[in-house]
Amino acid sequence: MPEPKKIKVLALCELCHGRKAVMKRPKNLQKLCKECFYKVFETEIHNTITDAQLFQKGDKVAIGASGGKDSTVLASVLKLLNERYEYGLELVLLSIDEGIKGYRDDSLATVKRNQVQYQMPLEIISYKDLYNWSMDEIVSCAGIRSSCTYCGVLRRQALDRGAAKLGINHVVTGHNADDIAETVLMNILRGDTARLEKSTAILTQSSGSPIKRSKPFKYSYQKEIVLYAHYKKLDYFSTECTYAPEAFRGTARELLKSLESIRPSCIMDIIYSGELLVLAPKKKKTTRSYKNNKKISTGETEVNADGSVSLKRNEFKDGNTCEKCGYLSSNKICKACVLLAGLEMNRAKVSIEGNAAVDGAAKLGKTLEQLSF
Numbered sequence: 001m002p003e004p005k006k007i008k009v010l011a012l013c014e015l016c017h018g019r020k021a022v023m024k025r026p027k028n029l030q031k032l033c034k035e036c037f038y039k040v041f042e043t044e045i046h047n048t049i050t051d052a053q054l055f056q057k058g059d060k061v062a063i064g065a066s067g068g069k070d071s072t073v074l075a076s077v078l079k080l081l082n083e084r085y086e087y088g089l090e091l092v093l094l095s096i097d098e099g100i101k102g103y104r105d106d107s108l109a110t111v112k113r114n115q116v117q118y119q120m121p122l123e124i125i126s127y128k129d130l131y132n133w134s135m136d137e138i139v140s141c142a143g144i145r146s147s148c149t150y151c152g153v154l155r156r157q158a159l160d161r162g163a164a165k166l167g168i169n170h171v172v173t174g175h176n177a178d179d180i181a182e183t184v185l186m187n188i189l190r191g192d193t194a195r196l197e198k199s200t201a202i203l204t205q206s207s208g209s210p211i212k213r214s215k216p217f218k219y220s221y222q223k224e225i226v227l228y229a230h231y232k233k234l235d236y237f238s239t240e241c242t243y244a245p246e247a248f249r250g251t252a253r254e255l256l257k258s259l260e261s262i263r264p265s266c267i268m269d270i271i272y273s274g275e276l277l278v279l280a281p282k283k284k285k286t287t288r289s290y291k292n293n294k295k296i297s298t299g300e301t302e303v304n305a306d307g308s309v310s311l312k313r314n315e316f317k318d319g320n321t322c323e324k325c326g327y328l329s330s331n332k333i334c335k336a337c338v339l340l341a342g343l344e345m346n347r348a349k350v351s352i353e354g355n356a357a358v359d360g361a362a363k364l365g366k367t368l369e370q371l372s373f
């Protein structure tokens, strides 16, 4: 007798029990239909916003818009939640043009389309206008190895300055749960306890700056953001930055991906661990200084063993302005100006020596040591 044909029972959504499940939710492997996925994804972000009391009615908020998936989904979801829950926010897209040919110019074209799609005003601020350097010029002068350090410092300040220009004191970014878990891992692996303490904060504010920065996607998984963008057919730009991603972050990212494939909750678990971590009181460190204050203090920059450049922390004071650019800074010279001064020295040296091949960050480090402020 022939065996009875097996009828494949399609899985139903575990939330509505009515519609067909189309996905396993990356965060907890729950089988969901599209509609229920949208609902849980959006509601979690709404809960994150209200639990942390990120906004007040009437706030003007700038969305750091790169044209990539995270910030595009952020613009879309914030617009939707603002209307659904009547947050009363005035939302503006704020884009920084770092000057990276073949990358940022294309992604900015996406943001310009988003401006129309979401009917939000758009402000574009360029590194070239602010600093007289584009990222392409910086990389050709200082090498690729420290590109993320330069870009990160300059972008943070550019976002602040862009927001200040618009009379806005709150910038939201598309940093997501994976980014935060990666940062926690990186800081643990480096023993960077000062940064570790702050790495899970949803709301941050540089000392001396009136601009707050927050991350409404703090608990949103990268994979879910991509799925949301995909199902909703959002218009975003998906090419990676032309310059290599920060090497150590890349390694932490790979590690996190391997961990997530075995245990999806590990991203949330790392964030919770970071949030609950209480560090022992710090011992006071002594920093080196140079004679007659003629050379740049090691308290400001540090050339790492691999030739990359990092900026070190100083004692912060509020209300100061940078002696070079005049923008608000908790240091005598703001971090952006410290880096730019090093670049200017390098540019001058290149033209004197007529040597096009500058040996990147290591040489820049030597130059920085000869500067005085």
Ligand SMILES: Nc1ncnc2c1ncn2[C@@H]1O[C@H](COP(=O)(O)OP(=O)(O)OP(=O)(O)O)[C@@H](O)[C@H]1O
Binding pocket: 063, 064, 065, 066, 067, 068, 069, 070, 071, 072, 094, 095, 096, 097, 098, 155, 172, 173, 174, 175
């Ligand atoms: N050029 C830029 N202009 C404005 N905001 C930016 C820019 N670059 C990054 N940001 C903000 O910082 C967040 C994190 O950026 P990063 O490049 O680290 O991550 P990402 O995953 O590539 O983000 P995205 O997918 O939004 O590009 C972005 O989501 C965005 O809010």
